[in-house]
Amino acid sequence: MSRNAKRRILWPIAIPVILMAAVSNGRSGNPAAQAASKSKVVTVRSPKAVDSRNRCNAGEVKAMLEQGLRTLTGTASAREAWMTLGLKPEDVVGIKINCNNWTIKLSPHPEAVAALSESLSSVVPLNNIVFYDMTKSDLEDAGFTRNAAKNGVRFITTDADAGYDDQERLTKIVTSLCTKLINLASLKSVAPTNEKEPLDVSLFFKNHVGSLTAKDAPKSHDDYDFVANLLARPSIRKKTILNLCEGLRGSYKRGVPWYWGGIVLGIDPVASEYVAVEIINEKRIQEKEKPFATPPYLTIAEKKYGLGTCQPANIDWVRLER
Amino acid sequence: MRERFLKRAGFWLLLALMMMERGLSVGNPSSGPGGLPVPSSPGPGFALSLGPEFYGTSGRPLKNGDIFNFIDGGGVVYLRYEFNAVVHTVFLDKNKNSITVDIFDMGSHRSARNAHDDESICPSGYEMISIGVEAKAYHFEPDYFIYFVKGKYLVYCHVGNDALSRLLNAYAKTLFQEVL
Numbered sequence: 050m051s052r053n054a055k056r057r058i059l060w061p062i063a064i065p066v067i068l069m070a071a072v073s074n075g076r077s078g079n080p081a082a083q084a085a086s087k088s089k090v091v092t093v094r095s096p097k098a099v100d101s102r103n104r105c106n107a108g109e110v111k112a113m114l115e116q117g118l119r120t121l122t123g124t125a126s127a128r129e130a131w132m133t134l135g136l137k138p139e140d141v142v143g144i145k146i147n148c149n150n151w152t153i154k155l156s157p158h159p160e161a162v163a164a165l166s167e168s169l170s171s172v173v174p175l176n177n178i179v180f181y182d183m184t185k186s187d188l189e190d191a192g193f194t195r196n197a198a199k200n201g202v203r204f205i206t207t208d209a210d211a212g213y214d215d216q217e218r219l220t221k222i223v224t225s226l227c228t229k230l231i232n233l234a235s236l237k238s239v240a241p242t243n244e245k246e247p248l249d250v251s252l253f254f255k256n257h258v259g260s261l262t263a264k265d266a267p268k269s270h271d272d273y274d275f276v277a278n279l280l281a282r283p284s285i286r287k288k289t290i291l292n293l294c295e296g297l298r299g300s301y302k303r304g305v306p307w308y309w310g311g312i313v314l315g316i317d318p319v320a321s322e323y324v325a326v327e328i329i330n331e332k333r334i335q336e337k338e339k340p341f342a343t344p345p346y347l348t349i350a351e352k353k354y355g356l357g358t359c360q361p362a363n364i365d366w367v368r369l370e371r
Numbered sequence: 372m373r374e375r376f377l378k379r380a381g382f383w384l385l386l387a388l389m390m391m392e393r394g395l396s397v398g399n400p401s402s403g404p405g406g407l408p409v410p411s412s413p414g415p416g417f418a419l420s421l422g423p424e425f426y427g428t429s430g431r432p433l434k435n436g437d438i439f440n441f442i443d444g445g446g447v448v449y450l451r452y453e454f455n456a457v458v459h460t461v462f463l464d465k466n467k468n469s470i471t472v473d474i475f476d477m478g479s480h481r482s483a484r485n486a487h488d489d490e491s492i493c494p495s496g497y498e499m500i501s502i503g504v505e506a507k508a509y510h511f512e513p514d515y516f517i518y519f520v521k522g523k524y525l526v527y528c529h530v531g532n533d534a535l536s537r538l539l540n541a542y543a544k545t546l547f548q549e550v551l
Contacts, residue, residue: 102513151442152529153514184440186421190461239445251443258443267429267439270447303445304494306511 087365088320088358092328093117094311095371099297101308103154110297110312111164113371117314118168120367128171134290134316136229141177142169143227143288147235147256148182148191152304155235156191157295161312165233165293166202178202180233181222183259185209213262220260223284230288232256232280232318236299236309238329238341249341252325253292253318254279254350277349280318280356292321301332319350319357320364327366404433407458408524410472413542417470420463427456435459448491453478468532470539472546475525483520492525493518502544510536517543 093113099105118130136142144165148156162180169178176199182188185195185206196204205211207220214224223230234256238249257279258269268275280286294313300306309328315321323343330340347359358364403409409423425433426441433456438446441457449457455476462470477483486492487507497507497518506519515536516529526546530539 149443151445152516152527153511154531186424186435190421239443255443263436263440267437270439302494303491304509305496306514 087363088315088317089121089365089367090313090315090317090320090324091117091121091367091369092311092313092324093120093369093371094309096310097371098310099158099308103158103298103308105158105160105297107160107163109371110158110161111167113312114161114164114168116369116371117312120369121314121316126171127168131169131172136169136172136290138172138174139177140173140229141179141227142173142229142231142290143179143181143222144231144233145223145256145260146180146182146191146193146233147237147251147259148184148187148193149251149259150187150190153300153306154191155237155298155300155306157233157235158297159192161295161297162193165231175202176200179222179227180204181206181211181220183207183220183263207260217282217284218262218265219282219284223260223288227288229290230285232289232292234292234294234325236294236296236313236325236328238300238305239303249344250322250326250329252294253322254344254346257285260285273344273346274349274353276346277354277356280350281354286356289318291316292318294321294325296325296328299329299332301329301336302338307332317357317364319347319359321357322347323359323361323364324366403458405456405476407456407476408474409458410460410474410546413462413470413538416464417462418464419460420469421461422459424459425456426459428454431455448489449475449477449486451489452486453482454486468530468535470535470542471527471529473527475527477523477525479523480520483523483525486525487518487520500540502540503547506543506547508536508540515539519543519547521547 093116095109095113097106097109098113115127118127122130122133124130124133146157150156166178183206185208188195188204188206193204195209197210207222211221211226214221217224232253234253237251239251254276255269258266292315296309296311296313298306299309313321313325326341333340343359350356351359403423404425407425424435426435426438427433429437438449438454441459455478457473457475460472477486493507497509500506500508502519504519506517508517510533513533514531515533516527517539519526528539528543
């Protein structure tokens, strides 16, 4: 058979194969296929979620969480959503909260914490739900009561209850106690006016500084690679099933709050952080403040540690307004 | 004789100048590590809820750790100045209204003033009030807080319920006049 004859036979087969491959990679013009290949981040916002005196509407926040979970996972119920995210009935799920309240309270509202607990309890027993932070004083300062008992949702701290894993240099709550993790960040800006300082925001990456040993925590203040690597640590990377930011009240510059009235949900921590920064930037632009640049540690997290993407073209940001 | 007198006078003058520069406080009801002043209660109905907690620098942590244990990464802005230590105290009333007082030892009066002028420590959006000294007052509903300087100390007082803003103003005045 001549070479031309072979070509005539092969082309009709090859063209559909090439087209199918393009579609499956999400590189075609098909929006559904493109979205499937992107990192999905869902934001849910409601004017009823919180009022101007920081009072939270428990029912609305619960509905927002459920809607966000269903949208993120494409499921019909919160229970299905959690199962899709990998949660199993025997799991002990640790939720890292940010109780650092200096100077204004930005730690999660108790109503949001209750809504998350209730939702998780559709899969795991209440006592397998463990909210934690580094110190007992921070936990109590944020309005939570420590509970290390064998019933009810647990609220514990590394200093009072767990201690550190010397090998991984992380709290034992992450390395030993919990089998799954949720990164529950606050919508927090820490922007110093000095533009050379790298500390514009304290979101998903900085939240886990509170899982580090006290000796290692200061390294996160000026070392981008250290910050990027935080979520690449085996126990954190392997166990984290959801990145959730409670932004009912956030800060768009250091010490200055506003009521955004929303939550951010994502599986990809880099994309989730990118979206959270964009939310802060929308407010900064509105207030005639210079928007923050994409934090340099996000690029390192993407390129060096393969934790996700901070390229807007690769992020499917689903905005839900209630 | 005259020479000895001049030497002694010089010594006392130098000591007085050092005290002024370092902002040594007077009339403290009590003090913590490094002479950090410990504030008294804001008034009847308020009891100590947390602290006093003492935080130092990374190289010289105090009882409760260093500045980063206290305010996370935000601590870095204090280190631009001569930050030495901070004492953190929280008072609570029966309605769970909390009043927080943080007294930062900034090393010198000049350093405390510079920190007070730094927008990354005392953000914009304040109103100047007088509590015996010009102070920056912030009202971000429902929070109300005040920053002022006395000697080498930068003082921050906060109440989570702005209905108590007048009480906080009066307390800040007391802190300025008597405690430090």
